[in-house]
Amino acid sequence: MKLFSKEQIYEGDKLTAERQNITSTDLMERAGTQIFNWMHARMQGAQVPIHVFCGIGNNGGDGLVLARHLITHGYNVATYIVNCSDKRSKDFLVNYDRIKNVTKTWPTMLSCKEEFADIQIGADDIIVDAIFGIGLNRPPNDWVKALFQKFKASKAFTLSIDMPSGLYSDKAVEDDDAVVFAGYTLSFQSPKLVFFLPKTEKYTTQWEVLDIGIDRDYLMQTETEVELISKHEVLPIYQPRKKFAHKGDFGHVMILGGSYGKIGAVNLASRAALSAGAGLVTAYTPKCGYHSLQTAIPEVMVITDDSETHISNINFEIEPTVIGVGVGLGTSEETVNAIEAFLKKNKTALVIDADGLNIIAQNKSLLKLLPKQTVLTPHLKELERLVGQWTDDFDMLKRVKAFSEKYNVIVLIKGAHSITVNKNKLYINTTGNPGMATAGSGDVLTGVISGLIAQNYSPLAATIFGVYLHGKSGDISIEDYGYQSLIARHIIETLGEAYIDLFKQPEQQQEDNQQEPEQKKQ
Incomplete structure (x- = not known):
């Protein structure tokens, strides 16, 4: 709209x-x-x-x-x-x-x-x-x-x-x-x-x-300049699958992140990328993440860094379609140097979140190394570190639009109504709820957007669609868990239902809502 x-x-x-x-x-x-x-x-x-x-x-x-x-x-x-x-x-x-x-x-x-x-x-x-x-x-x-x-x-x-x-x-x-x-x-x-x-x-x-x-x-x-995004707007974005498709048609996501005690963020992002539809997912983590990831997510491949506790030297031979950078990454000096070296040689599409954003905010020269239409997914405090303090919401949007234009990046301002900013254009999401204000929710979103880019959605379409699916999944999850008990993994578990909901007619949706209480009693 x-x-x-x-x-x-x-x-x-x-x-x-x-x-x-x-x-x-x-x-x-x-x-x-x-x-x-x-x-x-x-x-x-x-x-x-x-x-x-x-x-x-x-x-x-x-x-x-x-x-x-x-x-x-x-x-x-x-x-x-x-x-x-x-x-x-x-x-x-x-x-x-x-x-x-x-x-x-x-x-x-x-x-x-x-x-x-x-x-x-x-x-x-x-x-x-x-x-x-x-x-x-x-x-x-x-x-x-x-x-x-x-x-x-x-x-x-x-x-x-x-x-x-x-x-x-x-x-x-x-x-x-x-x-x-x-x-x-x-x-x-x-x-x-x-x-x-x-x-x-x-x-x-x-x-x-x-x-x-x-x-x-x-x-x-x-x-x-502004569009409101709901089911009507994302349906035309959706790409149906062909009968003879195989996993190679749906891209390869790499989730690059993790540090000692924060491997769970990589777990969540990797799971989300798979559930969003990526054909292959590889996690690149410190050695401390190897066993937990191989055990917890057998569908995900794992490459480890030289360091036991943090990312210190990014080196891999695979050719991913997109790389999600930053979840659980940490900001140690070795990690900062490794990210800088990686960005200088990288040509692959990127989705950057969490400590990936914090590293860039501390080293603004790295912004010039980002591929065109890199997706940045800051919450408000991370955004402030990137664009500076603002006086009000309108000043914030002005700063973000100028930032997006200058560096040719897509900025997703996460919040109750997450706003995707692409240069002078704003896309406001309508799904989601307060229960999603929980640890790991942003890691899941990084995985969803990365998974969509892997499937050949443009970075802009993937961000708009990914935010919608992420929020809709959260809306479906609160029916079972409520606001207080919703956790990030629940959002992943209902991504499939969020996809299915795209094709439900209003009458069918109403019928499902009426049947649901009876089914729960049984």
């Missing part, structure tokens, strides 16, 4: 009006009606007090359309105009006149100066936030900030239209108290980038996209 920028949304609205021969007021009516339909389907006429707070721009106009439909359908509605400026939009004024025609109780005008203590909002009420939307370009004033705090203190369910008011679409928030904390956000046509960033996702607990009929050609043909 494409995530459109603020400017693209405005352009889409304009083109839709032109191509569909409608006015901007008609489009606003369509948007507000869709919000009403969403609420009406869930409330079915329930007489819960609904407080609709409208700004004086187009977001406020959407709120007025909603309020008018709620009133005409008999809901218990109070409408307020947050009137902090004289710059009212044309479509707002049209809908202000329309709502006055359907009720004797006109919207309450809040001048942004007087007290609003007489506005009573109960914990069981509903607040609709239609104040700013995506158009905000400066911090809300102190009066509006106090209003937002009143929303929060009321503990009422808060529904934001398009995006929580006070939240910018393209820059960081200066003050948490100046943002509406929404229980739910109804976003027009596509979600917003800020719903997925570490510091701004907290402003909406849940979100949903409403289709308001923006011109289909515009949506299909417009290139966006």
Whole structure:
């Protein structure tokens, strides 16, 4: 799914009006009606007090359309105009006149100066936030900030239209108290980038996209900087196997890593590479890893370093398709020197994680030795070591995009919504859960991505697809283990189910979910 920028949304609205021969007021009516339909389907006429707070721009106009439909359908509605400026939009004024025609109780005008203590909002009420939307370009004033705090203190369910008011679409928030904390956000046509960033996702607990009929050609043909990755996006990436295929068709992964006490990381990455579909996997480790790996994973071949405890001299005669570097590696001086010597002569595709990243961060000149489209998989602290400290999430993305462009590498920012960065393009993953915040989960991901590259997926496709499969496997695993008890090996064990899930239709998925509790009882 494409995530459109603020400017693209405005352009889409304009083109839709032109191509569909409608006015901007008609489009606003369509948007507000869709919000009403969403609420009406869930409330079915329930007489819960609904407080609709409208700004004086187009977001406020959407709120007025909603309020008018709620009133005409008999809901218990109070409408307020947050009137902090004289710059009212044309479509707002049209809908202000329309709502006055359907009720004797006109919207309450809040001048942004007087007290609003007489506005009573109960914990069981509903607040609709239609104040700013995506158009905000400066911090809300102190009066509006106090209003937002009143929303929060009321503990009422808060529904934001398009995006929580006070939240910018393209820059960081200066003050948490100046943002509406929404229980739910109804976003027009596509979600917003800020719903997925570490510091701004907290402003909406849940979100949903409403289709308001923006011109289909515009949506299909417009290139966006950000894409949201779900099953629909990864299905076209999947490469089916031919009947007469053999293991040589699916590449050879080498997992290069491990040190005394950390051979388990190599075990996990090697298992994951096999389970992701690699034809062959070889582990390159210190001698201390030989017996445990040969015993624990008989399907994996093992080559050992000269050293008993750490990587000291990387030397092998095989020709792997891809090498996953760094899991459990350590950062001893000998290991650092060995990695530098290896990178100077290596021409094979790389996936670099963990201490591989830390070694590069301490020796930035090594970045110039990386093959094109090398995949780097840092968590936030490792990323900071690579690109430097950032001031906010938007500064982080700016730095990572510049870093990716400069060195022609793919950077996977691991997190709740892992983001794959390839130069100026972002791919945000939608699978995964908090249970995956566990030791070894990143090692598994390194193996999955390496296993996909071995099968002739491009590094970018392998990263996007690998992150999706890894997260989906984790989602499947928590059905049996829950968040607290999920461990990395469980993610490997359900990779096959993650693949199978790609081809399940929604009806079949629902049927499986209904049958599952009965099967567990048996």
